[in-house]
Amino acid sequence: MKFKCIKTALLSAMLLTSLTVYAEGSKSGIESQYFDNSTKPTDDFYQHTNGVWLKNNSIPDDKSIWGTFTILREQSISQIHDIVNSVLSKSFSQGTDEQKVADLYSSFMNENEINKLGYQPIQAEIAKVNSLETKKDIASLVANFSKIGVTTPFDIGVTQDMKNSTKIIVELYQSGLGLPDRDYYLKDDKKFKEIRQSYLNYIEKTLRLVGDTDAKNSAKNVLRLETQLAQAQWTNVQNRDTPKTYNIYKTKDLATLSSQIDWKQYLDVEGLTGKIDTIQVAQPSFVKALDPIVRNNSLAVWQSYFKFHLVNNFSPLLSQEFVDNQFNFYSTQLREIKQQKPRWKRGVDVVQESLGESLGKIYVEKNFSPEQKQRMEDLVHNLLKAYEQSINKLDWMSTETKIKAKEKLSKISVKIGYPNKWRDYSGLNIVSGDLVGNVIRSREFEHQYALSKLGKPVDRDEWGMLPQTVNAYYNATLNEIVFPAAILQPPFFDMEADDAVNYGAIGAIIGHEISHGFDDQGSQFDAMGNMKNWWTPEDQKKFKEKTKALIAQYNNYEVLPGYHVNGELTLGENIADNSGLSIAYKAYELSLNGKPSPVIDHLTGEQRFYIGWAQAWREKIRDGQQLEYLKSDPHSPNKVRGNVTLLNQTPFYDAFGVKKGDQMYLAPEKRVSIW
Template structure:
């Protein structure tokens, strides 16, 4: 249960602890901040980064961020650097302080704090790791070598799934898409070593070069594991993965939630893909006695997988699994393995030139393993009650603005508006941190056993997911830790979640006036709310069930608007020869445009009819849009941008910063944008949805 495929489809992030602030309630009256109070606050606009040589009427994003873009160098250990990354770096430093402090204390054996300190110390013990070389995974290599026939591959795939090693398919446990009160096992495609199927199938020069480098990486990885036929096996593996890529659904196809819900009886899997021993696989996953049916996300993939299994030699499959085993665990092994992995996946694939310091990698390992244990300490140190209260006020205003916006839509019928309001009133909002924290007591962390600890942690997560079957859905659970710089909407729970760590400047500044905060965190709040009504979220009702609550005519009008948005964004070419995929990014683009529009209305409501103060020479309306543009400030390598263009549902940051503004009529008024300006889009071509 490594990949969380359905979660990635239904839980949509901004990039990606009141648990039920809005659940089952009606929208509350708007709370406001007086102009006199706001005048005491700073503008929150970082004018030192403005580039006066670029007109705000021609390129708003570069005007607001130009000097930062010109003078900032992406750190050598990064492929991108911007507002989210800077806050992430701050979060890592804060977590390091926590871990370092714990490491100096006498901690109770078996406590979560002791497990944090031990896991970190194990990772930092380079001398012991270096002496072990490949030994920590030698037993797993022997396990692959012991396979005698293809029937045993299913059991191996199940075992590798439990310990986090890539396989052509994987199982997750998620809410039933048509009954959000129940948990269901879900089977989906997986198993590629490159970021997306296009890396195998497209013949442009960049992808050809990556494939050549990947082939070299496979061969070296196998050779380091003792494979005497590494060169031939590498060619066989690349050929095999190319066949898998051809069979897989594209990211755009995977956005059609209606086509993802395919329920099969367990015994019928043998007809779908007869070359896989499904009984052995499900038994190995711990599911054999727990389920009678399973959701198959991409049925045609599993139909095509059967001949792929049949037509490739057992030797090739064993080499495939051995390669992914060593590759996936390389960051935890000796320096030769770490460097080999970094050279391909970071340097060649993403243009990252320097490995992160070991302590950062150690902190990130602990965060990914015992994240909520760190989160409890993090929120005590870095998240105040005042932030939570002000965020609740912002959310109230956004919800009120959405309520009014739905009532005022000229393209939606009264019948559909009733259902939309019902869904809006049922939103759950989670701010800062969970009401209850994860219990890690069943996870065993041993001293001087780094790889063993990681394997046990992955098996622990696997069992944690399995334990959800047959039990009520836990609506208090969080999908991110409080120290995560992100936010998300979850369609199955109809909830929006804002971790503590994102509630910092430039997204949320307690000392700044409302305009900038509404343009930044307000638009992010609006973004997440609107995911409940985007092309995917609108397929789910207020309870989180996939159900059509639209009239046919309303759905038709909605699709007409979104088709225009697809074309708008597809025109952008962030890297020469590589355009934004308007269909892949549609949901996020709807959310950006709708979230910013609703945030503007909420800001106007917050003024309560009073004029906004002029700060740093800017009106409130101008600061609102300046706050939006500076929130997306970032730089990125071309290689990483291509990875995102092929695999990420979000548009590039500069596109988000500029393209969204073209559809906002108040933006034109705020900055006097007129025909002939490059930021101008005729009113009849602007898209307004919510």
């Protein structure tokens, strides 16, 4: 998806906005009650800052993670639930957003009726699988299933052209797996073998629940087929090589990649015929590998595969035996979650998937003030100014490349809180009591919404996250940073707190998102969002040397026995963490206007800044979930982010007197500083 931006003023004309007025009489924003004073900050800063919280808090039974982000997400979902309840208490005309919210939520909460239906709501889709006559018909089924959210071997997305950011194109990408990552199929260590056996049992039970009398053999075939798909896919690290994923083919030439897929039929059913004549193929080698995979698996095997994924994708919306079966594997066995979320939370999730912005509009009216928006704008402006000054002072970059970097920085667009215009859901039909039908129509509605962008100008007003989402992002093809309202709360952003902790928390997150424009991937895009080299060869060489050192640094950290951080997979996020925190510190210094930082709660501003950073990453996580993240998540684990980032920040050493011999000490020549 592509989104709208609020243009910032040119940096050359932008005045630095001071926030120090908020420091007078304000609280520190530091949660010192969670300090573990038995651990020195110079030995384990994350543990020192969060140790008491980590000791006294356990992960709720219905969660795999518990920490700052999940706590705020729980708060957000409760607030959305209140909004849904307020809608339920009134009557609304047919076709209004409120009617749709009420009927969709009520259809999910009608558990008795859902249990009576069993898998009847998806029998029409199962019939499509059973009616396949030849493998040539697979193309049509894949297209139909991709519209309604069923996992298929390949899928499409509508996106901006990475080499012409004013144009919308279609991307064909690899898919098709039921486990979180290809490594789950291909690694032979004990843990992954156990997971594969559990997954095999889950596939068997799922197929048996919909009447497969030979489910045991069918399950073996499905797992073997998925393993073949996994073998054909690139690794997550390979996928980070952005230029290699940009491969433009004429649609009429797709058959040269894979003749076993009826591409004409596929494009017809997807609704793309006549709308496109070229397509971006993310992994051409994967598409080529589909030929032997399709050829070497019988039609019956493919039918078992599609039937399993259909049931798997819709299980949360079916009767309790399907819900429990899926929960037992994906939540309990894979992620060690002990208990299902309350039904009302799952119901809110369903409504947000289908009608998220209609709820978001009410959410921001109730929970996001103009004062919060203004103060965030001030923070962003200060971070951009600090970034400009930092670029000017870089000792490893030439003047020529600095000019291009500052041009890109000056054109970064900023979105804070919520979109300037809201989605129109008038074309979506929600029917009382028809849960699965409602979800199918919602997903088809989203599919058509995406296709409607083709041939039109890029919509710069669009957001890629809901306002009630606790997160933030950078979009390279729009060169924009986006901060939804829900993340702009303590401990990330505290309106009543002194500046230092806000700069250390939300300021570093702002810096993090800005830095994505200059990480190993974002740096390949110019100021207009086009994939274009703006570096001199020598500067690019120096940049890669620095990123290579950062990869090696993070590779050293063993998070679970035998499993380390993957420094290549997490490189972009690690660059953003290190650069974002560094820039946030410089912005905090600038906000002081040459005055010493105020001492609050016996802590200097510099100390509060770094504590603000560490307490923002407070988290406990189950081993199963951590393993999944190590294999598939481009972010380093939170404790690694909270500690390792600090090792590269020389002002941190000054703030806490870190010296040689301390566990938080890294020799100056080994510290990595990029931006």
